Amino acid sequence: MDLGRKLEILADAAKYDASCASSGANRRNSMNGKGVGSAGGSGICHSYAPDGRCISLLKILMTNSCMYDCHYCINRRSSNVERARMSPEEVISLTLDFYKRNYIEGLFLSSGIIRDADFTMEMVIRVARELREVHDFRGYIHLKTIPEASQELIEEAGKYADRISINIELPSEKSLRVLAPEKNLHRTQQAMGGIRTKIENAKQEAKEHRQLKIKPTSSFATGQSTQMIVGADDSDDATMLQRSDLLYRGYHLKRVYYSAFSPIPASSSILPSIAPPLIREHRLYQADWLMRFYGFDVSELTPVEGKDTGKLDLDIDPKLAWALRHREAFPIEIHTATREQLLRIPGLGVRNTDRILKARRWSILRLEDLAKLRVNLKKCLPFIITPDHNPIKLGLDSDRLRARFEPAPKQMEFEFMESKSSAVFGEV
Amino acid sequence: MDTLSVRIEPSFDSWRIEARKLLEGSVPPDAVLWTDSSSTQFDLFDSGEPPRKKQEVKISKSYLDLARTVSCHSSPERWGLMYRAAWRMVCNGEKNLLQRPTDSDTRKLLEMAKAIRRDCHKMNAFVRFRKVGEYPHTGREQFVAWFEPSHHIIEYNASFFIKRFTGMDWSILSPEKCIHWDGVKLHTSEGVSKSSAPDEDDLEELWRGYYKSIFNPARLKLKAMQAEMPKKYWKNLPEAELIDELTRHSSNRRDDMIKAESLEPRPAPRNLYLQNLHKNNQDFVVNEPGTIHDKSLDELAELAACCRACPLWEKATQTVFGTGNPEARIMLVGEQPGDEEDIQGKPFVGPAGRLLDEALADAGLDREEMYITNAVKHFKWKPGSANRKRRIHDKANRGEIEACKPWLVAEVMKVQPSVIVTLGNTAAQSLIRKDFRILSERGEVNMGNLIGFPGKIIATIHPSWLLRIRDEAEQQAEFKKFTADLKLCRE
Structure with a gap:
């Protein structure tokens, strides 16, 4: 099989992983090095596919052969997709060649699990080690780690990578048992805990080195992230967000990615074959943002009573939905x-x-000042008071207020597409 | 008032020299007409009197940085705007102008700077190098790119490429100016036309193959894509030629996938690793230790890892069982694991553990010789404030203490220590008496036949309580009392 075909198969196999972030690495460049590469600060999206997703990294699997049988995954052992495997040398030269042409920020490497977790992990680590040590590559590396792999290997992965991740995939033990019989929620969280400890120790060490003004002796990934699949099981939004909240608090994750379950070729008979729930995915991202940057507690994000208990409102954004449930705060x-x-x-x-x-x-702000700041006045007006505006005059009760913001049913998709993708993927 | 016509080279430094002279003369912005040599605008006014020096000019560095960025903007108004803002800050007493986002000059400057940053960002993203050569003896490669920015940023933004592509030779050609890197120094030259740039690279076929495959046809979102990668860039991106075709076929590909026949799961292959995984994933629940004479401490720990006798397992990472010398003379019993213990799976490794280590050292005791455990073996926590994504210790209730007690008793029976030290109320209430109060009853506890344990029991405070005492003198005094209690278990 030629390299081009392998690349197509192994990229196709990797595309259901939403993360393509290349931000937040330790700042470095190639000025005093032998090779190429720089990282740090905000990431760069070098291209965009027609699915609106950014292409920042060469995102591939070493092999798409896999012993596991996760039903939502195109690479599961029961799938009949064409299989391929790249040698470490092939991955390395592709990464460097793409990087030198400025197609990518670096490499996001993962793999189907062959033989056992440690064997697979070692294969992935070898690529990262040679990129760093032989080629002095200083671009971004994201390695997917396998929770069943030994702690020593996960630690070694962290030495070469800027980010490491383990996908939690589904928010509950119950769902995993049905859809991913080889995975285990608590084992995954334990591995995340191990990574958290190492990231924190490395940060502490770097801080001490800085204070003593000596050069750091070793490096470690600066963050970990994970992904949850939306719509493959019957977990509601509250369950997903509670899991995210627990992961952020317990394991200090940088990001939880939500990935709408997408129909795949060779799909499993025990899964729904439907168009991906993109709007739900979008609302989950918005709710996640509210938790992390807006001071919302996870319990405030979904209704706690009534027929929509535990569900995000798909028609309006979760902050507006909260405001409509809490008119007394406005x-x-x-x-x-x-x-x-x-x-x-x-x-x-x-x-x-x-x-x-x-x-x-400096001054009391009027509506025109807010307009100058490019505030979305249409949305704010019913909820704010300025010297020249009081919404009580609008006389809007909750139902009429909601109607004001509800999209006509057919425009829903349109509205979603209009929303800034940077808010969805967050890493521009 | 005379209007002064100032004609400069289109560069920040040139503007800066003239602006400084004008500010020294306190020349108001309305009296200056800025043009640069790249514009064809005709000078309508004669140059007025050159200003006489009246005042010292100090401009903040942050404004100079901002102005340097804005100077790359393609708008001919930028020189005047940059001067007006400088004049307002220096001569008009508006030192804090940049702090006021509602001011229209500030807003315009910030928006122009934003446009420049965006243009640079797009250049960093969308420059595509094509390989043109390689030195056979060193392997050093040569690359050339063609790029058309919206603003005058080619040289301003060169440092990104120097720092990233230090180890190769490259040129970025553009209609206005070209930059060249030879590994040591950046050179510039006049702009050229696109035909001067190479028009292909062998790797592009692979890159297009990657682009095609990483696209998920089930989630077409063209607008999101175009917002970030506007059409004007497409002509210089080798992958963009695929966009039309991929878009046209995407809905068919998605519908085909939805309609396609699904596959039944295949049985697992014979593989020891997989068999172990499946065995471990079985719903194995143990709620108490059962008989203990036939089990080692390690086996008990393994069983306790599957305990679901109370709901605390659900939000915790793992069961934190006791560790240490299985034949210890002294057994320490704390309250429950904290955030760090939960992650590491070992008792007393967080801040309270470090304080305990200090106290043990002061009391002349060796932690390595002891067995250390907790009354409750899962971390009970509540969320910290919404903004700080942390877990806060939450006190275990009576039911949780009781649910965990069989494990603690099993540890006591297995280790058979001569002395048990309970740290804090929870441990004392679990082992001694439900209404035991540490602060009034601390010290050696005489209590007959506790859970069949014949040894000595010492009740003392929990080290985390010491951490919560604010007053330093009081904390030290309490620390001394704590070590005095610990000394009671010396032989």
């Missing part, structure tokens, strides 16, 4: 509100909140 006075209160106003983002806090030190 309207909020722009000039006197605390940062926490401002962040609760629908349509007001973190950046604009901070701009408002800065601007109101």
Whole structure:
């Protein structure tokens, strides 16, 4: 099989992993090196596929042969896809050749599991080690780790990678047992805990080195992330978000990615064959953002009673949905509100909140000032008070207010596509 | 008022020299007409009187950085805007101008700077090098790219490419200016036309193959794509020629996948590794140790890992069983694992553990010789404040203490220590008496036949309690009392 065909098979096998982030690495460049590569700061998306997803890394598997039988996965052993395997040398030269042409920020390497977890992990690590040590490659490397692999190997992976990840895949033990019989939620979380400890120790060590003004002796990945599949099992949004919250708190993950379960060629008979629930995926990302940057507690994100208990509203964004459930918290006075209160106003983002806090030190803000800050006034108006605006005059009750924001059913897809993809994938 | 016409080279440094002179003379912005030699605008006014020096000019570095960025903008208004803002800060007493995002000059400057940053970002993303040669003896490669930025950024943005592609020779050609890197120094030259750039590279076929395969036809979102990769860049991206075709066929490919016949799961191959995984994943639940004479401590620990006698296992990472010398003379019993213990799976490895180590050392005791465990073996936590993504210790309740007690008793019976030290209320309440109060009853406890344990029991405080004492003197005093309690278990 020629390299081109292998690349197609192994990229096709890797594309259901949503993460393509290349941000947050330790800052470095190739100025005093023998090779190429730089990293640090915000990542770069070198291209975009027509699915709107950024292409930042060469994202491939070493092999798509796999012993596991995860039903949602195109590479499971029961699938009849064409199989291929790349040699470490092939992955290395592809990475370097693509990098030198400025197609990519680096490599995201994963693999189907062959023989056993340690054997597979060693194969993946070898590529990263040679890229770093033989070719002095200083671009970004993201390695997928296998929770069943030994701690020593996971630790070694972290030495060469900027980010390591383990996919949790589904939010509950129960779902995993049905859909991924080889996986285990607690084992995965234990491995995440091990990675957290190493990341923190490395950070502590780097800090001590900085204080003593000596060069760091070793490096370690700066973060870990994971992915959860949306819509392959019957878990509701509250269950997914609670799992995310637990992962952020317990294992200090940088990101949880949500990936709408997508129909795959050679699909499993025990899974729904439907178009991917893209809007639900989008709402989960929004809710995740509210948890991480807007001071929302996970329990506030979904209704706790009624027929929609545990479900995010698909028609309107979760912050607006929360505001409609909590009319008593509004309207909020722009000039006197605390940062926490401002962040609760629908349509007001973190950046604009901070701009408002800065601007109101100099003058009392009127609607035209908010417009200058490019605040989404249409969404904010029913919830804010400024010297020239009081929403009580709008006389809107909750139902009419909701109707104002509800999209006509056919426009839903359209509205979703309009939304900024940077908010969805977050790493521009 | 006379209007002063100032004609500069289109560069930041040239603007800076003129602006400084004008500011020294406090010349108001309305009285200056800025043009640069790249514009064809005709000078309508005669140059007025050159200003006389009136005042010292100090401009903040942050403004100079901002202005340097803005100077790359393609708008001819930028020189005047940059000067007006400088004049307002220096001569008009508006030192904090840049702090006011609602001011229209500030807003315009920030928006222009943002446009430049975006243009640079797109250049970093969409430059595509093509290989043109390689030195046979060193292997050093030569690459050339063609790029058309929206603003005057080619040289301004060169450092990104120097730092990233230090180890190769490269040129970036553009209509306005070209930059060249030879491994040592950056050179610039006049702009050229696209025909000067190479028009192919062997790797592009592979790259297109990758692009095609990484695309998921089941989730077409063209608008999201175009927002980030506008059409104007497509003509210089080798992969862009595929977009039309991929888009046209995507809905068919998706529908084919949805309609395609699904496959039944295949049985697992014979593989020891897989068989072990399946065995471990079986729903193996043990809620108490059962008989213990036939089990080692390690075996008990393995069983306890599957305990679900109370709901705490669900939110915890793992069971934290006791560790240490299985034949210890002294057994320490704490309350429950904390955040770090939960992650590492060992008792007393967090902040309270470090304090315990200090106290043990002061009391002349060796941790290695002891057996250390907790009354409750899963970490019970509640969320910290929403913004700080942390877990906060939460006190175990009566039911949870009781559910875990059989494991603790099993450890006591297995180790058979001569002394048990309970640390904190929870441990004392589990082993001694449900209403035991540490602060009034601490020290050696005389209590007859506790759980069939014949040895000495010492009740003392938990080291994490010491960590919560704010007053340093009080903390030291309590630490001394704590070590005094620990000393009671010396022979």
